[in-house]
Structure formats: structure tokens, C-alpha cells
Amino acid sequence: MLTEQERERIRAEAAHYDYPQAACVEALKIVQEGHRWVSDEHLKEVAGLLDMSPAALDSVATFYNLIFRKPVGENVILLCDSVSCWILGYEDICAHLKTRLGVELGETTADGKFTLLPMACLGTCDRGPAMMVGSDLHRNLDNEKVDEILGRYRQTPEA
Amino acid sequence: MANGSSMDKPLTGDLRSDGAVLDLAAYEKVGGYEALRRVLKEMTPADVLKEITDSRLRGRGGAGFPTGQKWSFVPMGENAPTPKYLVANADEMEPGTFKDRMLLEGNPHLLIEGMILAAYTIQATDGYIFLRWAYKLAAERIVRALAEARDKGYLGKNILGSDYSFELDLHTSAGRYMCGEETGLLNALEGKRANPRAKPPFPQVSGLWGKPTIVQNVETLCNIAPILRNGAQWYLGLSRSEDGGTKLYGVSGKVKRPGAWELPLGTTIREILERRARGMRDGHRFRGVLPGGASTDFLVEEHLDTKMDYGSVQAAGSRLGTGLMVVLDDKTSVVGMVLNLERFFAQESCGWCTPCRDGLPWTARILQGLLEGRGRPGDLERLEMQTRMMGPGNTFCALAPGAMEPLQSALKYFREDFEKLIPKNDAA
Numbered sequence: 001m002l003t004e005q006e007r008e009r010i011r012a013e014a015a016h017y018d019y020p021q022a023a024c025v026e027a028l029k030i031v032q033e034g035h036r037w038v039s040d041e042h043l044k045e046v047a048g049l050l051d052m053s054p055a056a057l058d059s060v061a062t063f064y065n066l067i068f069r070k071p072v073g074e075n076v077i078l079l080c081d082s083v084s085c086w087i088l089g090y091e092d093i094c095a096h097l098k099t100r101l102g103v104e105l106g107e108t109t110a111d112g113k114f115t116l117l118p119m120a121c122l123g124t125c126d127r128g129p130a131m132m133v134g135s136d137l138h139r140n141l142d143n144e145k146v147d148e149i150l151g152r153y154r155q156t157p158e159a
Numbered sequence: 160m161a162n163g164s165s166m167d168k169p170l171t172g173d174l175r176s177d178g179a180v181l182d183l184a185a186y187e188k189v190g191g192y193e194a195l196r197r198v199l200k201e202m203t204p205a206d207v208l209k210e211i212t213d214s215r216l217r218g219r220g221g222a223g224f225p226t227g228q229k230w231s232f233v234p235m236g237e238n239a240p241t242p243k244y245l246v247a248n249a250d251e252m253e254p255g256t257f258k259d260r261m262l263l264e265g266n267p268h269l270l271i272e273g274m275i276l277a278a279y280t281i282q283a284t285d286g287y288i289f290l291r292w293a294y295k296l297a298a299e300r301i302v303r304a305l306a307e308a309r310d311k312g313y314l315g316k317n318i319l320g321s322d323y324s325f326e327l328d329l330h331t332s333a334g335r336y337m338c339g340e341e342t343g344l345l346n347a348l349e350g351k352r353a354n355p356r357a358k359p360p361f362p363q364v365s366g367l368w369g370k371p372t373i374v375q376n377v378e379t380l381c382n383i384a385p386i387l388r389n390g391a392q393w394y395l396g397l398s399r400s401e402d403g404g405t406k407l408y409g410v411s412g413k414v415k416r417p418g419a420w421e422l423p424l425g426t427t428i429r430e431i432l433e434r435r436a437r438g439m440r441d442g443h444r445f446r447g448v449l450p451g452g453a454s455t456d457f458l459v460e461e462h463l464d465t466k467m468d469y470g471s472v473q474a475a476g477s478r479l480g481t482g483l484m485v486v487l488d489d490k491t492s493v494v495g496m497v498l499n500l501e502r503f504f505a506q507e508s509c510g511w512c513t514p515c516r517d518g519l520p521w522t523a524r525i526l527q528g529l530l531e532g533r534g535r536p537g538d539l540e541r542l543e544m545q546t547r548m549m550g551p552g553n554t555f556c557a558l559a560p561g562a563m564e565p566l567q568s569a570l571k572y573f574r575e576d577f578e579k580l581i582p583k584n585d586a587a
Binding site for chain 1: 252254256257259260291292293294296348352409411412419483487491495507509
């Protein structure tokens with residue numbers, strides 16, 4: 001179940017538009033803020049709030065790279081795999097991350113701390129390789145810097 | 160008064176070197192919102208349209224359509240449909256492109272003033288900034304700038320006491336390249352999958368919720384206030400080409416100093432690569448360049464003196480695109496780079512039309528086969544067939560034809576790199 005506060009925020013977003021459906025991506029992001037991902041139950045609830053069928057909402061949810069329809073970890077790592085970062089060493093960084101985390105792309109670590117995902121161009125090509133961890137952008141990556149960054153997120157207690 | 164640097168560099172001259180944002184007071188200090196004050200007092204929408212048309216501003220998002228002409232298609236007058244919409248395309252996702260981020264993070268009011276002026280010209284009442292999810296800092300700064308502009312009476316009802324009203328909001332997306340396509344973006348804003356729409360009708364006539372809509376790239380819109388402040392003749396004088404203005408150019412890849420710079424439209428590739436990006440890193444040799452993002456044809460050494468303007472790059476066999484270059488060096492695998500590009504396009508295809516949905520993964524599989532030692536005679540011909548099957552006119556939107564540009568030009572300029580991955584068929 002969504003919290004009453006979440007439902008209220010979604011209704012408020014929908015009120016910005018003549019057509020409530022226009023708020024659906026924003027609504028799904030509100031769900032993810034509280035629950036990290038969008039379960040079938042949450043999807044149905046949101047669809048009801050926006051006067052959409054669950055199927056129509058799911059067609060939108062599954063369209064976007066950053067709406068998660070499966071559980072993700074506490075920190076989602078989005079590693080840029082587009083052309084400039086690829087030229088600048090994406091493959092090495094990716095291999096290093098997989099080793100350090102003990103996961104493949106698309107997987108979550110056993111402790112639930114990290115999910116590792118490839119991501120299309122992050123728009124910071126002059127400072128690649130780049131990745132985002134949650135909302136934070138990290139650039140000019142090398143293996144050492146990756147270790148240091150992972151260490152920082154490992155220490156952060158869950159909010 | 161605008162200061163000296165912003166007269167040469169209207170887009171970036173006022174950006175702060177420490178990366179801090181220009182807030183409303185700082186923006187006003189360098190002449191911000193002067194153009195809006197003057198336009199609302201002295202100019203009709205038709206006057207503004209003429210100034211923009213005379214400036215020869217063309218779209219900076221990739222397609223290069225003349226801005227004044229685009230706006231002229233919007234129905235005007237008392238019988239025009241309402242509401243009308245203006246949308247800033249800030250979904251910068253073309254691989255190799257990082258220019259709009261600079262403007263959005265550094266000077267959001269330049270975009271907002273440009274949008275109010277553009278909206279006034281087409282008499283739009285509502286606007287959206289369609290921002291990609293990843294630009295978190297830009298989102299924060301835009302939200303603050305919108306609030307500042309509302310408080311000061313630049314946005315909302317009866318702007319600066321005039322009878323013109325315009326509401327502007329931020330929409331943040333959730334990551335998908337297709338949202339950058341004009342009609343895909345409109346579907347996304349309506350809360351649908353970002354599939355492209357059939358044209359005609361064009362968005363200028365029937366766009367967001369079926370109403371007249373202009374969708375314009377961030378960099379394009381950031382030019383509007385400077386043009387109206389300083390005039391079309393000044394704008395034309397900034398350029399080294401037949402079209403007006405400056406352009407944000409950039410370089411990524413194995414160069415000494417990657418980055419982005421605002422330079423006269425028509426600066427040569429050589430000047431950007433050698434003077435701005437300081438040439439190749441030691442031990443690396445230049446082999447080619449995608450001049451304007453992932454969906455533009457490779458250019459090579461013989462093209463280095465090409466001017467980076469719409470006509471010249473086209474004459475050289477590519478497109479200006481976004482104007483941000485990706486450099487291919489001699490230590491990077493050409494086939495690997497093309498595979499990376501085609502995988503991106505295959506993944507980001509919306510799947511709406513068959514050539515793109517099936518052709519792009521097929522293309523990527525052939526390229527992957529070549530790299531994994533599974534190349535077969537006929538593979539290059541099969542790749543060439545793809546470039547024709549997914550060429551212009553065979554797909555619903557420009558995604559697949561764009562995807563074919565680096566492939567077709569790589570097959571032309573770097574054919575030996577592909578050929579050596581195909582085993583000689585001696586037994587046959």
C-alpha cells in the first residue's frame with residue numbers, strides 16, 4: 001500500500017494537468033522514492049489514482065530505463081556504457097565493479113547495498129568514464145576512484 | 160548592459176568559471192530580461208518573428224531546421240486553437256553530447272527568458288521544460304530559477320503588467336533516448352510511451368494534446384534573448400557561415416583537453432580539435448570523428464578543414480548534428496566503436512516500426528560476430544543492406560537512419576578494419 005502522503009503527492013501532481021495521465025511518470029518516481037521500485041500492487045494503485053488501466057500504466061513504466069519493475073538495492077549504480085565512456089575505458093571500469101561487487105550487470109549484491117546497471121550516455125563525455133550512484137554523478141573514474149566511491153556508500157547508514 | 164564577453168559569446172560569456180549558477184540578480188546585472196521588457200513594450204509577435212527569421216538561427220538539437228520558419232507554421236490570430244504550447248527539449252541524450260547541461264546548470268534564466276520570448280511570439284500560454292532524469296543539478300537550479308522568475312513577474316499572469324500571460328513548468332523524464340524525438344517527446348509529456356507520431360500533422364499545428372506546439376532544443380532557445388537584445392545583424396556578424404550565431408562545440412575521446420566551447424558557427428574541425436582540444440593524447444593518432452554525436456557519419460583526415468556549419472558538414476557527407484564530436488583514435492577498435500553505437504540505438508529503439516526494432520539488433524549481432532571471430536563472407540554486404548533498409552524514408556522516425564550513419568561511413572572509410580575480421584574462404 002502507498003502511504004497517504006504518497007497518494008496525496010500523486011494527486012497533487014495530477015492536478016497540474018488537464019489530463020491526470022500526464023503525471024504518471026512523476027507518480028512512478030514518487031513510488032520509487034519511498035519503495036525503490038514499482039511492484040504490481042503499487043502499479044495498480046497508481047493507475048487507479050490517475051484514471052488509467054494498469055496495463056496502460058505498465059506500458060509506460062516498462063518504457064523507461066529508470067522506472068524499475070523489479071526490486072533494486074539501496075544504491076543503484078548507473079554506469080555509462082555509451083561511446084565516449086566506452087572509448088575512455090568503460091570495459092575496465094565495468095569489470096572492476098563486477099569483481100568488487102560480485103555481481104553481473106543487472107544484479108543486486110547479496111547485502112542489498114548495490115544494484116549495478118548499464119546506462120545510456122550521462123552527458124558528461126568530456127569527463128568519462130562516468131557513473132551515477134543514486135543521484136550523485138562521479139566522473140573521470142579509474143579503479144582506485146571506484147573503490148573509494150563504493151567505500152563511501154558502504155559506510156552510509158540506510159536513510 | 161551586456162558585458163564584452165557575452166557580446167562574442169552570448170550563450171556562455173556570462174557563465175561563472177567556478178560553476179556556480181547565475182541567479183536572477185546576477186542574470187539581470189548582465190542584461191538579463193532587458194529583451195523581455197523591451198519586447199513586451201515595443202514589439203508585436205510578428206516583429207519578433209521577423210527578427211528571429213532575419214537572424215538566420217537554425218535549430219541546435221540536431222536537425223537544423225530554421226527557427227523562424229518553424230514558428231511561422233503556428234496558427235495565429237483570434238481563430239487560432241487554444242491553448243498553444245512551447246516545449247524546451249532538454250532531454251539531451253545523444254551519445255557524445257554534453258552542451259545543454261552546461262547552459263542548464265550555469266544559466267537557467269537564459270533559457271527561461273528565451274522561452275518566454277518564444278512563447279510570446281507564437282502566443283503560447285503554457286510551456287514545459289522537458290528535462291532528462293540524469294541532470295539532477297540542472298533540475299534543482301531550474302526549479303529555483305522558475306520560482307525567482309515567477310516572484311519577479313516574468314512568468315504567470317500579465318507579465319510585467321502587459322496583457323500577455325505564460326505559465327512554465329519543469330517535467331523530468333525517466334531516461335529514454337526516444338523522448339528527444341520531437342513527437343516522441345510530446346507523447347511522453349502526455350504520459351504515454353514515447354513512440355513517434357505520424358507527420359503530418361506537424362506539431363506546430365497539432366502537437367501536445369492536439370494543440371499547436373513548438374518543441375525547441377535548449378541551445379536554440381538560449382539564443383533568443385541575445386538576438387532580441389542586440390539585433391539580427393549583430394547575430395549574423397558572430398558567424399563564419401551563412402547561418403547566424405555562435406555554436407557550442409565540444410570534443411570527447413582521446414584528446415589532450417576534452418571539453419566544450421562556444422565559437423563562431425563555421426569554425427573548422429581542425430581548429431576545434433587542435434586549438435581547443437589541444438590535439439590527440441601522446442601515443443594516439445587521429446583516425447576519424449563523429450562530428451555531431453552518435454548519429455552522424457564519420458569524417459576523416461581529409462575533412463579536417465571542413466567548417467562546422469550546417470551546409471559545409473553536409474557537403475562533406477555528414478551532419479552538424481549537435482556539434483559535439485567524438486574522436487576515433489588508432490588504438491580504439493573501429494568495429495568495437497560501431498558495435499557500441501549500434502547497441503545503444505538497438506536498446507533505445509522504441510520498437511514501434513519493424514525495420515528499426517528488428518534491424519538494429521540484427522546489425523549489432525553481425526558486428527558482435529565479427530569481433531568474436533564468427534565473421535562470415537557476406538557480412539559486410541549484409542551490413543550494407545541494413546544501411547539501405549533502415550535508411551531515410553523506410554522508418555517511422557529518424558532514429559534508425561541516424562543509427563546507420565556511423566555504420567555506413569565506417570564501412571566506407573575503415574573497410575579494411577571490417578574485412579580483416581572475415582576469414583578468407585579458401586575452401587570454397
